[in-house]
């Protein structure tokens with residue numbers, strides 16, 4: 021059994037990890053931390069886990085975590101950076117759901133996250149974790165900086181187009197128009213997440229620059245090996261879970277000459293969690309809710325040279341905790357879908 025610890029067990033991604041790991045056949049939940057709820061039974065806070073999770077919250081210290089084989093950080097940015105080094109030194113694998121180990125460039129990190137990177141040497145050992153794109157490099161990693169939620173949706177949507185030897189699109193002019201449910205903002209109290217603020221409303225944010233832009237461009241550059249430029253506009257939608265990424269690309273002559281539907285189907289043919297839907301499909305966030313699937317549809321309206329790629333994921337599952345469990349399975353040589361076979365909740 022893999023002994024697992026979660027730092028940040030009271031937040032949305034931490035509790036989603038609990039929901040998934042409680043039924044994982046190879047996992048023993050060893051430690052779950054919360055500074056605010058020390059000694060409280062986890063099932064008192066999350067009655068949905070009663071009879072399945074029988075441990076109590078502890079302090080996020082090495083003492084609580086040192087018996088683990090792997091520790092997930094489901095914490096705000098800056099927390100994993102401060103604690104990962106000593107865990108890695110103790111031979112414990114670390115999967116950070118936050119952004120501390122995603123950007124390779126520490127200046128970029130400081131610019132977008134408003135804090136200096138305190139572990140530049142450790143960052144060099146870290147591996148970016150978007151399983152379908154970086155699987156081979158992740159297998160032997162001690163430390164994984166898991167892809168963010170919007171970056172997961174956008175990179176999965178563009179990967180078949182950007183991993184060809186010859187460019188198929190104008191790689192300097194990609195537009196990703198993304199919409200997220202409110203759980204993307206986390207469980208902490210903020211005015212923007214209040215029911216009366218977020219419900220019956222729909223707005224863009226971060227238009228002039230969002231911290232996921234450098235992460236997405238870094239990933240897309242690694243895929244294509246060529247310079248890539250993206251306009252990324254996130255929106256807040258009055259729903260709890262889900263991301264819909266609507267991605268616009270300009271096809272070049274080579275791109276216009278190929279069957280995009282066939283390209284996507286072949287590219288993702290062996291990927292358990294990626295569903296390329298039939299031509300003309302309109303994927304809905306509801307069709308992935310609570311599951312680790314990404315559903316993708318490719319359109320070429322009027323046969324013109326702009327292709328529109330639609331991607332839906334559950335931000336808390338494929339965009340965070342599900343992908344984290346998929347990464348753990350990879351690290352411990354288990355089938356990637358173990359413990360992740362939940363179907364979406366319907367309706």
Ligand SMILES: NC(=O)C1=CN([C@@H]2O[C@H](COP(=O)(O)OP(=O)(O)OC[C@H]3O[C@@H](n4cnc5c(N)ncnc54)[C@H](OP(=O)(O)O)[C@@H]3O)[C@@H](O)[C@H]2O)C=CC1
Nearest residue numbers: 028030031032033054055056094095118204206207208340
């Ligand atoms: N929500 C989402 O859709 C996604 C979130 N992420 C990332 O995952 C991480 C967690 O997000 P989310 O679950 O939404 O956040 P929440 O705000 O819901 O939860 C944060 C958790 O971290 C704990 N925590 C806060 N500060 C510290 C600290 N200094 N030391 C130890 N524990 C701390 C909190 O518990 P306590 O204060 O009691 O210790 C709480 O359990 C973030 O980095 C986020 O960017 C990634 C992808 C998607």
Ligand SMILES: CC(=O)N[C@@H](CCC(=O)OP(=O)(O)O)C(=O)O
Nearest residue numbers: 118119168169170200201204205
């Ligand atoms: C709706 C909302 O606020 N979404 C968050 C992104 C979700 C998240 O927590 O970001 P990571 O994937 O980087 O961890 C935001 O825009 O900052």
